[in-house]
Amino acid sequence: xxxxxxxxxxxxxxxxxxxxxxxxxxxxxxxxxxxxxxxxxxxxxxxxxxxxxxxxxxxxxxxxxxxxxxxxxxxxxxxxxxxxxxxxxxxxxxxxxxxxxxxxxxxxxxxxxxxxxxxxxxxxxxxxxxxxxxxxxxxxxxxxxxxxxxxxxxxxxxxxxxxxxxxxxxxxxxxxxxxxxxxxxxxxxxxxxxxxxxxxxxxxxxxxxxxxxxxxxxxxxxxxxxxxxxxxxxxxxxxxxxxxxxxxxxxxxxxxxxxxxxxxxxxxxxxxxxxxxxxxxxxxxxxxxxxxxxxxxxxxxxxxxxxxxxxxxxxxxxxxxxxxxxxxxxxxxxxxxxxxxxxxxxxxxxxxxxxxxxxxxxxxxxxxxxxxxxxxxxxxxxxxxxxxxxxxxxxxxxxxxxxxxxxx
Amino acid sequence: xxxxxxxxxxxxxxxxxxxxxxxxxxxxxxxxxxxxxxxxxxxxxxxxxxxxxxxxxxxxxxxxxxxxxxxxxxxxxxxxxxxxxxxxxxxxxxxxxxxxxxxxxxxxxxxxxxxxxxxxxxxxxxxxxxxxxxxxxxxxxxxxxxxxxxxxxxxxxxxxxxxxxxxxxxxxxxxxxxxxxxxxxxxxxxxxxxxxxxxxxxxxxxxxxxxxxxxxxxxxxxxxxxxxxxxxxxxxxxxxxxxxxxxxxxxxxxxxxxxxxxxxxxxxxxxxxxxxxxxxxxxxxx
Numbered sequence: 292x293x294x295x296x297x298x299x300x301x302x303x304x305x306x307x308x309x310x311x312x313x314x315x316x317x318x319x320x321x322x323x324x325x326x327x328x329x330x331x332x333x334x335x336x337x338x339x340x341x342x343x344x345x346x347x348x349x350x351x352x353x354x355x356x357x358x359x360x361x362x363x364x365x366x367x368x369x370x371x372x373x374x375x376x377x378x379x380x381x382x383x384x385x386x387x388x389x390x391x392x393x394x395x396x397x398x399x400x401x402x403x404x405x406x407x408x409x410x411x412x413x414x415x416x417x418x419x420x421x422x423x424x425x426x427x428x429x430x431x432x433x434x435x436x437x438x439x440x441x442x443x444x445x446x447x448x449x450x451x452x453x454x455x456x457x458x459x460x461x462x463x464x465x466x467x468x469x470x471x472x473x474x475x476x477x478x479x480x481x482x483x484x485x486x487x488x489x490x491x492x493x494x495x496x497x498x499x500x501x502x503x504x505x506x507x508x509x510x511x512x513x514x515x516x517x518x519x520x521x522x523x524x525x526x527x528x529x530x531x532x533x534x535x536x537x538x539x540x541x542x543x544x545x546x547x548x549x550x551x552x553x554x555x556x557x558x559x560x561x562x563x564x565x566x567x568x569x570x571x572x573x574x575x576x577x578x579x580x581x582x583x584x585x586x587x588x589x590x591x592x593x594x595x596x597x598x599x600x601x602x603x604x605x606x607x608x609x610x611x612x613x614x615x616x617x618x619x620x621x622x623x624x625x626x627x628x629x630x631x632x633x634x635x636x637x638x639x640x641x642x643x644x645x646x647x648x649x650x651x652x653x654x655x656x657x658x659x660x661x662x663x664x665x666x667x668x669x670x671x672x673x674x675x676x677x678x679x680x681x682x683x684x685x686x687x688x689x690x691x692x693x694x695x696x697x698x699x
Numbered sequence: 700x701x702x703x704x705x706x707x708x709x710x711x712x713x714x715x716x717x718x719x720x721x722x723x724x725x726x727x728x729x730x731x732x733x734x735x736x737x738x739x740x741x742x743x744x745x746x747x748x749x750x751x752x753x754x755x756x757x758x759x760x761x762x763x764x765x766x767x768x769x770x771x772x773x774x775x776x777x778x779x780x781x782x783x784x785x786x787x788x789x790x791x792x793x794x795x796x797x798x799x800x801x802x803x804x805x806x807x808x809x810x811x812x813x814x815x816x817x818x819x820x821x822x823x824x825x826x827x828x829x830x831x832x833x834x835x836x837x838x839x840x841x842x843x844x845x846x847x848x849x850x851x852x853x854x855x856x857x858x859x860x861x862x863x864x865x866x867x868x869x870x871x872x873x874x875x876x877x878x879x880x881x882x883x884x885x886x887x888x889x890x891x892x893x894x895x896x897x898x899x900x901x902x903x904x905x906x907x908x909x910x911x912x913x914x915x916x917x918x919x920x921x922x923x924x925x926x927x928x929x930x931x932x933x934x935x936x937x938x939x940x941x942x943x944x945x946x947x948x949x950x951x952x953x954x955x956x957x958x959x960x961x962x963x964x965x966x967x968x969x970x971x972x973x974x975x976x977x978x979x980x981x982x983x984x985x
Contacts, residue, residue: 402872463871514871515907515929515938532936553936627780636752638934665905666777666805668931672873 297444297491298422298481299350306355308343309365310336318362319343328354348421394418399471399680401673402463405435405507408500411470412438419477422490428498429568432521435503437568442476442495450698451494452581452691453573453653458533458565458644459517460505462587464661464671464679469499469585471680472687489691493580496572502533502565515669517553519563526550531557534584536566539646540598545639556642569644573651581655581694582648583687588668589637589660590628592617592686595649597633597640605654606632612655612693616686623682626662633658655694659683754784757796757830759903761819763895764832766805770953772884773848774840775805775891779814792825794900804839806884815839823900830898849949852881856915856922863912883909889945890928892955896974897930907931907938921948930959 310316319336322328331346347355359366390407391397394414403411416423422442429437443449456469476495479486489495500506504520518530528551535546538560542548546556561567573579594609596602603609613630620628633640637660645656662671662679671679758778766775784798798821801814817836824830840848859878868883869875875883886909894904911927923946930939941959957974 510871514867515931517936547935553938664778667869667873668905668907670869670871670873670908672869675873 298487299348304352304368305333305344305346306359306366306368308345308359309367310339310341310343311365312339315339315362315364318358318364322355322358330355394474394477397470397474399467399474400677402467402676403470404510405500405503408466408470409436409438412440412473412499415440415473415477422477422480423473426496428572429564431502431504432519432564433504433507435507437498437503437565438500439572440473440497440499442480442490442497444480444490446492446494448576448578449492449494450578450580450694451496451576452583452694453496453498453569453579453648454583454585454687455498455501455569455644456585457499457506458501458584459586460502460509461515461517461669462661463509463669464587464676465585466500466506467673467676468661468680468683469497471677472684473497473499475680475684485688485692489695493691493695495691496579498569501569504565505530518555519565521557521563523550523558528555531555531563533563533566534586534644535640535642536560536563537570537642537644537647539643539650540596540641543598543641545598545641554640560642566644570647573648573653579648579653580699581657581690582645582653583657583659583690584644585659585661585683587661587671588663588665590626590662590664591636591658591660592620592628592630593633593636593645593658593660594630595632595643595646595656597637597643597646600634600639602632603649609655609657612690613657615693616657616689619685619689620682623685624678626682628686654699655690657690659686753786753794753796753900754781754798754800756898756900756903757784757786757798757819757821757823758800758817760821760823760830760895760898761798761800761817761832761834762802763891763898763904764830765817765834765836766888766891767895767953767955770888770947770951771845771849771949772881772888772947773806773852774845775884775887776802776815776817776836776839777805779803782816794823794825796821796823802836802839805887806880826899826901828899828902829896830900832895846950852884853922853949855881856885857917859915863915866912868909882912885922885924885945885947886926886928886943888947888953889924889926889943889955889957890930890941892953893928893941893943893957893959893974894930897932897959901934903933904930904939905933910940913942921946921951 308319310319316336316339323330323332323336328351329348330351333344333346334342336343390410391414394411397411397414412425416425422444424441426439426441427436428439431437454472457466476486480490481487502519505516505518508516508520518532520530522529532546532554535554535556541560542556547554549555557563561570592613594603594613610631617628617630620626629636633643643658645658648656661683662675755778758781762776762778779801781798781800784796786794786796788794799816799818801816803814815837817834819832819834822831859882863882868879887906890906894906897904907929909926910929913925913927915925916923925944927940927942930941932939939959939961941957943955943957946954
């Protein structure tokens with residue numbers, strides 16, 4: 292009996308067992324008592340004629356089938372894999388519903404509201420309870436929960452990778468890609484050797500809507516809103532730039548001290564609760580090994596610093612990683628990316644997330660700017676969501692694997 | 700400390716579009732295509748700060764100017780790649796950039812492969828806007844085809860009735876209804892003038908969204924188009940609404956008037972920029 296561990300934990304089959312007589316009922320009850328099999332009876336053993344439905348984790352499947360067959364107990368496999376899907380009838384029914392009932396009929400090729408994304412998160416967790424959990428790391432300025440998805444195959448406080456999307460609310464392709472990444476991780480776990488290897492040793496934390504107040508505002512009022520929605524006393528202007536609010540070169544050149552500016556750094560470092568929540572989480576965790584913030588647009592892969600020109604100590608290594616990540620990305624659709632430090636590649640920017648993360652000792656800190664280069668800008672057509680997410684994933688995977696293979 | 704900002708524009712009558720310079724272009728191949736931003740040539744002194752993709756900056760300025768001057772909404776170009784270039788900076792921090800770049804059609808169809816090559820000299824006067832541009836491009840479209848496309852666009856626009864109030868183009872999902880594409884392209888043409896005028900060594904613009912169409916008439920065979928556009932300035936990340944009024948008919952020079960709202964910090968006087976221009980009557984050789 293091999294130990295249940297790694298991605299195998301989240302793959303299951305659901306069996307429907309038909310018991311012919313009381314003796315067979317008893318046999319199935321014996322099976323129920325074997326705790327190490329971790330069987331989950333949806334419809335427990337009762338009497339002959341009543342079907343018994345049981346969800347069987349992957350590592351136990353072999354053993355259970357052998358047991359049933361040895362005792363002449365009939366069974367059918369109800370759902371080949373609970374991740375896979377719905378029959379025709381249900382699909383048709385769902386076509387009339389606005390709301391996805393599973394992450395397999397969720398529409399990844401369109402932009403979604405905050406509510407839809409939060410529903411998606413709950414669905415994903417419900418479908419993959421052993422692999423995925425939802426953490427609330429805080430609440431936004433206007434009281435919306437800040438949710439982080441944790442992907443873990445076990446262990447205790449394993450080294451981990453942090454990914455955030457949507458810190459700037461108008462960059463809609465990033466939240467949409469975050470949703471796609473979440474599903475991708477679940478699909479690849481146990482299927483793709485690279486991600487399976489990553490999840491065998493590391494955890495992944497993914498915050499899809501890092502700025503929910505701003506995101507709600509882009510839906511309700513101003514599609515091009517960037518900042519948080521915090522109120523500044525003494526000013527009519529609202530919001531601070533959450534990517535100028537981190538405690539790394541805070542307030543230096545590369546951010547604005549005017550509350551009306553799009554790059555207003557905020558009252559003080561970590562004044563924005565959306566930022567503080569991540570800072571507290573990362574510090575409390577203490578074992579984050581890579582920190583990746585995702586933005587749009589410009590098609591860039593950036594590493595620290597933004598607040599000063601000086602190269603980071605690990606510049607050479609980060610540059611190599613960026614180079615291979617970009618090569619992986621470009622290999623899919625030919626999308627061209629530039630890479631380099633924030634300061635030399637894009638502009639001087641102080642108080643940015645990855646500068647802070649790097650100074651905390653998180654060596655593999657990167658920031659992405661996804662499609663495009665200005666033709667559509669923030670209003671990237673929805674038809675480009677999936678290609679963008681697919682190519683970006685290849686770059687992310689490169690970074691994840693590198694982090695796995697270069698512990699520090 | 701405030702980020703870099705341009706000084707307010709000088710008052711006075713608006714300048715017409717910069718005249719074509721008669722200087723021959725000096726182009727020396729210096730480095731390969733698509734390198735990450737870095738110092739470009741021996742003359743470039745890095746003491747003024749990061750290069751900020753100087754070649755791409757120059758290419759964008761050249762393209763805005765080219766698009767406006769060509770006056771053809773069906774032949775709009777965007778930057779494909781910078782191929783080579785060099786830059787010189789003088790004691791007054793004025794910067795001359797010579798470069799070669801490739802372009803593609805702004806409204807290119809799926810799989811369409813047209814890469815027109817351009818060479819340009821762009822002169823940035825320190826932080827001042829309205830860079831002087833001399834640009835020459837290989838033909839992207841046959842002249843007759845371009846004229847036909849323009850005329851087709853013109854006819855489509857004439858047929859559009861005016862229920863365009865409250866319409867944002869594109870919508871929040873980045874979608875532009877095919878029937879409204881001509882509107883977008885004409886708006887982009889007018890915006891090109893505005894974006895060229897506002898571009899400096901450090902500031903560059905994209906057209907983010909057409910947020911309002913006020914008026915739309917066709918008098919004397921021309922299209923009289925009054926609209927509001929949201930420009931996205933990259934280094935400050937600001938969104939700048941501009942009211943633009945243009946008059947266009949195929950084959951004729953474009954006239955543009957505009958008024959942009961500058962949403963600056965309280966310490967800067969809230970300013971508005973105005974400008975207008977008529978494109979020169981001769982067309983560039985492309």
